[in-house]
Amino acid sequence: MIQHPGILALLVASGIVSLLLAAAGWQGFRILRGWDLRSGSEVQLDLERRTYLVSTLVANALLIQILSLFLFIFTADGLHTQFVGAMCAAGSLAVNGYGYPTLLVKVATCLLAGVWLVLHRADTQGYDYPLIRPKYLLLLVLVPLVLTETWLQLSYLTGLKADVMTSCCGSLFGQGRQGFAAELAGLPPRIMQPVFGGTFGALLLAGFALLRFRRGAGLFSALSLAFLLVAVAALISFFCLYIYELPTHHCPFCLLQREYGWVGYPLYATLLGGAIAGLGVGVLAPFRRQESLAGVVPAMQARLAWTTLVLAALFTLIVGVWMALSPLRL
Amino acid sequence: MIELAQVVKTYEAGLATPFTAVDGVTLSIPAARLTVFKGPSGSGKTTLLTLIGCMARPTSGRIHLHGLAADALPHLDATEALEITSLPERFLTAIRRRTFGFIFQQFNLVRGISVLENVLLPTYPTGEDPRAVEARAVARLESLGLARHLRASVDRLSGGEAQRVAIARALINDPAVIIADEPTAHLDSRLSEDFMGLMSQFKEAGKTLLITSHDPIVYDSELADRVVEMRDGRVVSEA
Numbered sequence: 001m002i003q004h005p006g007i008l009a010l011l012v013a014s015g016i017v018s019l020l021l022a023a024a025g026w027q028g029f030r031i032l033r034g035w036d037l038r039s040g041s042e043v044q045l046d047l048e049r050r051t052y053l054v055s056t057l058v059a060n061a062l063l064i065q066i067l068s069l070f071l072f073i074f075t076a077d078g079l080h081t082q083f084v085g086a087m088c089a090a091g092s093l094a095v096n097g098y099g100y101p102t103l104l105v106k107v108a109t110c111l112l113a114g115v116w117l118v119l120h121r122a123d124t125q126g127y128d129y130p131l132i133r134p135k136y137l138l139l140l141v142l143v144p145l146v147l148t149e150t151w152l153q154l155s156y157l158t159g160l161k162a163d164v165m166t167s168c169c170g171s172l173f174g175q176g177r178q179g180f181a182a183e184l185a186g187l188p189p190r191i192m193q194p195v196f197g198g199t200f201g202a203l204l205l206a207g208f209a210l211l212r213f214r215r216g217a218g219l220f221s222a223l224s225l226a227f228l229l230v231a232v233a234a235l236i237s238f239f240c241l242y243i244y245e246l247p248t249h250h251c252p253f254c255l256l257q258r259e260y261g262w263v264g265y266p267l268y269a270t271l272l273g274g275a276i277a278g279l280g281v282g283v284l285a286p287f288r289r290q291e292s293l294a295g296v297v298p299a300m301q302a303r304l305a306w307t308t309l310v311l312a313a314l315f316t317l318i319v320g321v322w323m324a325l326s327p328l329r330l
Numbered sequence: 331m332i333e334l335a336q337v338v339k340t341y342e343a344g345l346a347t348p349f350t351a352v353d354g355v356t357l358s359i360p361a362a363r364l365t366v367f368k369g370p371s372g373s374g375k376t377t378l379l380t381l382i383g384c385m386a387r388p389t390s391g392r393i394h395l396h397g398l399a400a401d402a403l404p405h406l407d408a409t410e411a412l413e414i415t416s417l418p419e420r421f422l423t424a425i426r427r428r429t430f431g432f433i434f435q436q437f438n439l440v441r442g443i444s445v446l447e448n449v450l451l452p453t454y455p456t457g458e459d460p461r462a463v464e465a466r467a468v469a470r471l472e473s474l475g476l477a478r479h480l481r482a483s484v485d486r487l488s489g490g491e492a493q494r495v496a497i498a499r500a501l502i503n504d505p506a507v508i509i510a511d512e513p514t515a516h517l518d519s520r521l522s523e524d525f526m527g528l529m530s531q532f533k534e535a536g537k538t539l540l541i542t543s544h545d546p547i548v549y550d551s552e553l554a555d556r557v558v559e560m561r562d563g564r565v566v567s568e569a
Contacts, residue, residue, distance in 0.1 A: 037416055040335060040336060040388075040390055040391045040392035040415070041390055042338070042343075042389055042390040044390075045387065045388065045389060045390055045415065045416075048387075048416055049387065052418075052419070124420070127417055127418060127421045128416070129416075129418070
């Protein structure tokens with residue numbers, strides 16, 4: 001099974017990303033310990049030169065890291081035919097104890113990698129490396145997380161045994177079952193519909209306040225993360241019922257299949273993209289008065305806020321259109 | 331003013347054959363004056379000017395520009411000192427383009443294109459109105475006596491004419507500082523005197539002039555406000 005192209009690509013990508021980030025993490029540690037822009041010492045000038053190389057490597061590694069989340073889901077979905085009982089990625093991920101932890105850590109690193117890229121983008125706009133410390137502090141958080149993910153993913157992919165009987169998504173995300181997934185599936189639509197609508201409305205209002213009055217970056221950021229969580233819960237609770245045209249099928253992974261037009265990919269991409277941009281708004285907020293970023297951060301925050309709003313609206317539009325066209329009525 | 335503090339440039343630092351071209355130079359260069367750097371080949375004059383002109387980074391030390399890079403960076407006060415050795419590359423590009431004009435020893439004109447096109451080259455990335463910059467380039471070439479060569483290929487120019495084209499190109503973005511590396515090395519005495527005459531005009535216009543030379547026509551000239559002598563990468567005398 002290890003010869004599967006998706007598995008090979010994931011292992012190679014995670015190996016390369018881990019090596020690059022481990023090396024960059026060491027340089028980041030040196031930068032955090034020794035950075036002093038007022039000094040003209042050889043060490044300081046060497047750090048200034050190295051930060052270009054390190055930042056470029058990390059930026060590219062993190063882009064691969066973000067894309068690898070989707071490759072991981074795609075591969076897990078493609079592998080489900082190999083396991084007895086699996087109907088989609090939900091079953092493949094349940095083949096051993098590392099599948100779901102890998103997915104969760106991958107989502108976390110995807111969000112943090114996105115935030116790092118936002119910080120990096122802002123940092124390169126300032127002439128005095130204004131975000132060098134927060135950028136490398138975040139990198140030092142990312143490195144152990146990515147290394148953990150690499151180990152989890154390796155354990156998961158090398159531990160795939162074709163003779164294992166696994167659970168189907170109907171069993172994992174079925175109402176009345178035990179576990180977090182089943183609890184999400186059991187959330188009543190009459191509660192989740194207003195919660196989703198309320199969160200979307202609050203996000204729009206916070207976005208309006210941010211763009212109009214340049215206030216509330218932290219609130220907007222928190223709401224963008226809340227929208228991600230609520231939207232996933234709403235997707236499992238009721239949106240996917242309309243997509244599957246089945247009142248009892250709550251699986252968030254079958255959406256990734258051809259039968260449903262691979263709609264899961266744009267849905268998850270809009271949610272993750274929107275959350276990353278929204279988190280970026282809040283992360284940049286403390287630096288908007290920094291001299292070299294005064295003309296940069298507000299414009300970047302506005303662009304990021306627009307990105308979050310557009311992607312949240314796009315998610316809502318896609319699920320809304322699907323609901324409207326679905327013959328299912330709850 | 332340009333201020334250098336303990337500037338060192340070592341090539342192949344950390345390798346088996348390191349070579350220190352500039353060794354701990356601390357210097358203040360006044361604005362709107364002509365400063366000549368003299369010394370034998372290998373004394374570090376050219377390397378020092380490439381560091382000042384943001385074409386290379388020092389191994390250690392800092393270089394500050396005082397009031398010379400006002401329009402190169404946004405939000406920068408015209409009177410504020412700007413430390414250039416730590417600047418990220420994208421900002422260095424803006425400073426190279428706006429603050430410094432370079433006249434190279436070999437002129438470095440692009441063969442196969444016309445005199446006017448050579449002079450216009452540094453303006454292309456600025457996004458200025460092409461008609462305005464062309465008018466400026468024509469006026470500059472006319473003032474240097476090159477009006478009849480505007481559309482001629484640079485391959486057909488004499489040494490003195492080629493140098494004047496290089497001067498026009500260095501001035502096209504109206505830099506505050508002109509850096510000339512051994513500008514009279516390939517000129518006879520009369521053309522060298524002509525060159526110094528042009529430098530006199532630029533000095534009167536308020537330009538800061540930095541020239542490396544071991545030609546007495548340059549460093550013994552009355553125009554030179556300051557002569558910095560270098561040897562083995564160090565400043566050995568200032569007059």
